[in-house]
Amino acid sequence: MKIQITGISGFVGSNLKEYLTNRNIDVTALSMRSSNWISLIEDDADALVHLAGKAHDTISSGSSEEYFAINRDLTIELFKCFLKSNISDFFYFSSSKAVADTVNGVLTEEIVGNPQTAYGKSKWEGEQYLLGQELPLGKRLFIIRPCMIHGPGNKGNLNLLYKVVLKGVPWPLANFVNKRSFLSIDNLCFLIEQMIYSKDVPSGIYNFADDDSLSTNSLVELIAKCVGKPKRLWHIPTTLIKMIVKVGDILPLPLNSERLKKLTESYVVSNNKIKKVLRIQKLPTTSIDGLRKTIMSFTERQESDLNT
Numbered sequence: 001m002k003i004q005i006t007g008i009s010g011f012v013g014s015n016l017k018e019y020l021t022n023r024n025i026d027v028t029a030l031s032m033r034s035s036n037w038i039s040l041i042e043d044d045a046d047a048l049v050h051l052a053g054k055a056h057d058t059i060s061s062g063s064s065e066e067y068f069a070i071n072r073d074l075t076i077e078l079f080k081c082f083l084k085s086n087i088s089d090f091f092y093f094s095s096s097k098a099v100a101d102t103v104n105g106v107l108t109e110e111i112v113g114n115p116q117t118a119y120g121k122s123k124w125e126g127e128q129y130l131l132g133q134e135l136p137l138g139k140r141l142f143i144i145r146p147c148m149i150h151g152p153g154n155k156g157n158l159n160l161l162y163k164v165v166l167k168g169v170p171w172p173l174a175n176f177v178n179k180r181s182f183l184s185i186d187n188l189c190f191l192i193e194q195m196i197y198s199k200d201v202p203s204g205i206y207n208f209a210d211d212d213s214l215s216t217n218s219l220v221e222l223i224a225k226c227v228g229k230p231k232r233l234w235h236i237p238t239t240l241i242k243m244i245v246k247v248g249d250i251l252p253l254p255l256n257s258e259r260l261k262k263l264t265e266s267y268v269v270s271n272n273k274i275k276k277v278l279r280i281q282k283l284p285t286t287s288i289d290g291l292r293k294t295i296m297s298f299t300e301r302q303e304s305d306l307n308t
Helices: 011-021 064-084 118-131 157-166 185-197 216-227 238-249 257-264 272-278 287-306
Strands: 002-006 026-030 047-050 089-093 140-146 148-150 182-184 204-208
Touching: 002 011, 011 026, 011 185, 047 064, 064 089, 064 118, 089 118, 089 185, 118 140, 140 185, 148 185, 148 287, 157 216, 157 257, 157 287, 182 185, 182 287, 185 204, 185 272, 185 287, 204 272, 216 287, 238 257
Parallel strands: 002 026, 002 047, 047 089, 089 140, 140 204, 148 182
Antiparallel strands: none
């Protein structure tokens, strides 16, 4: 079994490479930064996992054109090469944000996309092109929509939350009541492996998420427990918080409207479809265990930095 991965040096790519290699799968990299990347596609690979892309950020860096050039146009070029190759499976890592920036209820694969950001729109348009192409016999197309991915080595809002709790700073957003889905990198790697080996999994769109969702307040409590700090939740009126963070939209402050949204909104993603086709009831890593592993990795990294 041979798998070729774009974006292999990133957080997901490096973890997926290690996971698959440890299971005796031959993993190779396809660097799309190279001017001759088309010639580097390995025709004898069993699957091509397309992770490379311009990630969503909270400071609106980069132009809209850059999102579309990388997330849509480059994907189209790669898929055309896949169709001409002998590779059987194509995995396109899209995002739940390609469907909706805000979720009312539970996000399923059947919901029609209505993205509001350049990032979401570029992923959505990439999806639509791929879905509109006729697949030759023996080939499969998997569009993967992960929610917020986390794990050791990951940087982002979880790390920001960790630092707030570690410093003993009270969590000022406790008045926001929400539920969020997360995705452990361990569950992501497990699902990719299962899909590769399960030849009866049909082409289509699949959400990736852990089995259970958590509130941000519960996450703060979990972090506090992991680092041995008391949980400190402040119930400041939400209207006041929303007024304050508008300053962060102008000045480089730790909290702006986009980050506030990510930390406090409800965003529940269903993983029922992928579990049904794989005939599994539970993913191997629970939401709590996966988050605990990520949180403890922050502590280990901090201790390592102090010792160097």
